[in-house]
Amino acid sequence: MMQHIIVCPFNQGLIDRLHSRQLVIQDNNCDRIHDITRVGNRQNRIHSIFLNLREPFGAVPFHESWKGIPLNISCPEMGFFKDVAKKLPLIKQLKLRVFLSSDHKNTYTQLRILSSLGIPCGIMFGELPVHWEALNDLMVYSVYGKAKHASIEPFQYIISHYRSVGRTDFSSVYFDNPMQFLHCSAEGKIALSAKDLAAGNFISENIDDLDRIQELPAFAERKNEWQKFFLKNSICASCPGWRVCLGKYAVQAETDPGCKQFYADTMDAADFYRMKNEKEQEVWR
Amino acid sequence: MANVLLTQKCVRSCPYCFAKKHMSSSEPDDIIRWEDLIYITDLLDSSGQRHMSLLGGEPTLHPHFIDFVIYLLERNFRITVFTSGIMSEKMLSEASMHLSNVSPERLNFVCNLNDPAKSPFSEVESIKKFMKIFGHLTSPGFNIYQPHFEMEFLIDYINNFGLKRNIRLGLAHPIPGVKNSYVKIDEMPKMAERLISYLPVLDSFRIKPGFDCGFPMCLFTDEQLGVIFKVIGPQGMKFGCGPAIDIGPDMKVWSCFPLSNFHKKSIYDFNSMDELMQYYQNLHAKIRIEAGGLYEKCDDCKFRQERLCTGGCLAHTLSQLHDEERVRYEEVYI
Numbered sequence: 001m002m003q004h005i006i007v008c009p010f011n012q013g014l015i016d017r018l019h020s021r022q023l024v025i026q027d028n029n030c031d032r033i034h035d036i037t038r039v040g041n042r043q044n045r046i047h048s049i050f051l052n053l054r055e056p057f058g059a060v061p062f063h064e065s066w067k068g069i070p071l072n073i074s075c076p077e078m079g080f081f082k083d084v085a086k087k088l089p090l091i092k093q094l095k096l097r098v099f100l101s102s103d104h105k106n107t108y109t110q111l112r113i114l115s116s117l118g119i120p121c122g123i124m125f126g127e128l129p130v131h132w133e134a135l136n137d138l139m140v141y142s143v144y145g146k147a148k149h150a151s152i153e154p155f156q157y158i159i160s161h162y163r164s165v166g167r168t169d170f171s172s173v174y175f176d177n178p179m180q181f182l183h184c185s186a187e188g189k190i191a192l193s194a195k196d197l198a199a200g201n202f203i204s205e206n207i208d209d210l211d212r213i214q215e216l217p218a219f220a221e222r223k224n225e226w227q228k229f230f231l232k233n234s235i236c237a238s239c240p241g242w243r244v245c246l247g248k249y250a251v252q253a254e255t256d257p258g259c260k261q262f263y264a265d266t267m268d269a270a271d272f273y274r275m276k277n278e279k280e281q282e283v284w285r
Numbered sequence: 286m287a288n289v290l291l292t293q294k295c296v297r298s299c300p301y302c303f304a305k306k307h308m309s310s311s312e313p314d315d316i317i318r319w320e321d322l323i324y325i326t327d328l329l330d331s332s333g334q335r336h337m338s339l340l341g342g343e344p345t346l347h348p349h350f351i352d353f354v355i356y357l358l359e360r361n362f363r364i365t366v367f368t369s370g371i372m373s374e375k376m377l378s379e380a381s382m383h384l385s386n387v388s389p390e391r392l393n394f395v396c397n398l399n400d401p402a403k404s405p406f407s408e409v410e411s412i413k414k415f416m417k418i419f420g421h422l423t424s425p426g427f428n429i430y431q432p433h434f435e436m437e438f439l440i441d442y443i444n445n446f447g448l449k450r451n452i453r454l455g456l457a458h459p460i461p462g463v464k465n466s467y468v469k470i471d472e473m474p475k476m477a478e479r480l481i482s483y484l485p486v487l488d489s490f491r492i493k494p495g496f497d498c499g500f501p502m503c504l505f506t507d508e509q510l511g512v513i514f515k516v517i518g519p520q521g522m523k524f525g526c527g528p529a530i531d532i533g534p535d536m537k538v539w540s541c542f543p544l545s546n547f548h549k550k551s552i553y554d555f556n557s558m559d560e561l562m563q564y565y566q567n568l569h570a571k572i573r574i575e576a577g578g579l580y581e582k583c584d585d586c587k588f589r590q591e592r593l594c595t596g597g598c599l600a601h602t603l604s605q606l607h608d609e610e611r612v613r614y615e616e617v618y619i
Contacts, residue, residue: 082355109318109319113319113356117359117360141323146330147330
């Protein structure tokens with residue numbers, strides 16, 4: 001049975017209770033990176049640190065000592081390009097992915113800048129409606145871009161995990177796929193997603209249930225939740241992009257069907273990527 | 286290499302301006318977007334090219350000018366900025382802070398200089414401030430648009446501000462269908478004589494002028510060619526005219542400014558810079574079949590056949606065809 005990776009806040013007591021597990025430790029303070037690494041690696045293994053910051057990416061005080069630490073940094077925006085440029089030599093040496101919020105109007109452009117400079121990055125979907133056309137342009141750049149550039153998520157995840165049959169759930173990019181990640185509160189309560197955790201919707205309030213989560217009825221229900229779209233005959237059920245979107249934008253889709261084109265184009269891009277890779281492999285057969 | 290127009294705005298109104306036709310038909314507020322600059326950079330990169338020229342209008346008027354230069358340097362590009370040197374104190378101070386220490390191997394300004402005696406005082410003062418900071422990165426550029434011209438001020442600028450000791454000599458060309466100042470074909474020998482008279486002086490200051498496109502070889506006598514050879518050297522003796530490849534903020538491409546209205550295409554029509562260049566080279570070749578060069582004798586000139594000279598600027602040739610009966614290949618007409 002696969003053991004889940006646990007997404008949890010930086011809390012020493014909690015981390016000690018999560019003995020021998022792989023962790024994604026969330027925090028919002030850059031100054032604690034070393035403490036997190038020390039505590040997280042004591043009895044557990046750190047998958048990565050997820051820093052949710054309020055300052056722009058360019059204002060993050062990157063440090064030489066962060067080299068080798070797997071970091072995900074979520075920022076509202078890139079900030080001034082000059083600030084990023086000054087830190088580029090160091091940033092390029094870090095094991096880092098930066099996420100920028102889709103709520104900022106320049107995010108789509110800024111992600112393209114960062115990717116083209118070799119910085120792995122991704123879009124963090126915020127609260128405002130997604131700008132589908134801009135997202136599609138960014139996806140096209142990410143997949144079809146002429147020159148070498150760093151990956152942009154979730155596009156890279158989708159094209160590299162996509163199969164011509166079955167579903168591809170890119171929630172893993174955001175550590176939010178309950179088949180792979182579970183969320184744990186500071187008190188040791190367990191939720192299937194970040195949203196559930198925030199809403200206090202726990203699957204278990206006992207940390208000892210972690211190893212038997214997959215036996216709980218609520219887990220099986222969540223696993224098959226996608227079927228509801230077909231039972232309810234939702235607009236998403238007849239969408240060609242369903243196998244990748246899985247109804248994540250069902251609410252927005254009712255009023256703005258822009259997601260349909262985006263996901264259809266993304267699947268075309270994934271097919272293109274798969275065929276390109278197959279073609280490249282053929283040379284060696 | 287490609288010339289990328291960051292903005293259509295300019296702070297000057299030079300009588301010879303090659304960009305006049307293009308600017309008059311463009312929105313002045315049209316500025317290049319980050320996405321488009323990245324696309325162009327990628328296209329050049331994937332075509333194995335690592336040099337980009339930034340033009341305008343006045344490229345420093347673009348709100349992201351400094352960011353763009355830093356970005357291109359990060360992408361390992363060599364950059365040439367064609368500027369008037371006229372900019373606000375704020376821009377100059379910011380540019381100084383971020384760009385003045387870049388290696389001359391990687392960043393070069395070509396400052397297009399007009400005779401200060403014919404320019405407004407404030408303009409001259411602004412250019413001097415620019416040269417004071419960026420002189421070590423700057424090559425002076427001078428456009429000849431009338432047979433009689435003065436070049437002494439260039440020597441003063443080079444010596445006073447430590448500019449690079451080479452001058453980019455441009456020859457103003459006609460823009461088919463537009464009125465601008467340029468040296469007429471029959472005035473060219475007079476212009477050549479004037480130019481040659483400066484060479485010994487420039488040589489004495491160890492200043493090497495270099496010809497931009499459009500100078501025909503037969504403009505100079507054998508004796509004058511000897512002087513040019515001695516002062517400039519064989520590598521500087523260029524008598525060519527070919528596609529420069531200009532890219533506008535709207536992602537339209539064309540051969541060069543004087544031909545900005547001639548077979549304008551979208552950059553997205555091409556998969557590589559080589560393909561783009563090939564398209565305009567073929568077009569140039571087709572016109573050269575119709576009319577070899579500036580003079581009738583160009584048609585069977587051995588130097589043209591040996592590709593030592595292209596027969597002057599193509600815009601001159603097209604201007605001649607402009608008013609005639611349309612009996613040639615359709616492609617040669619605007």
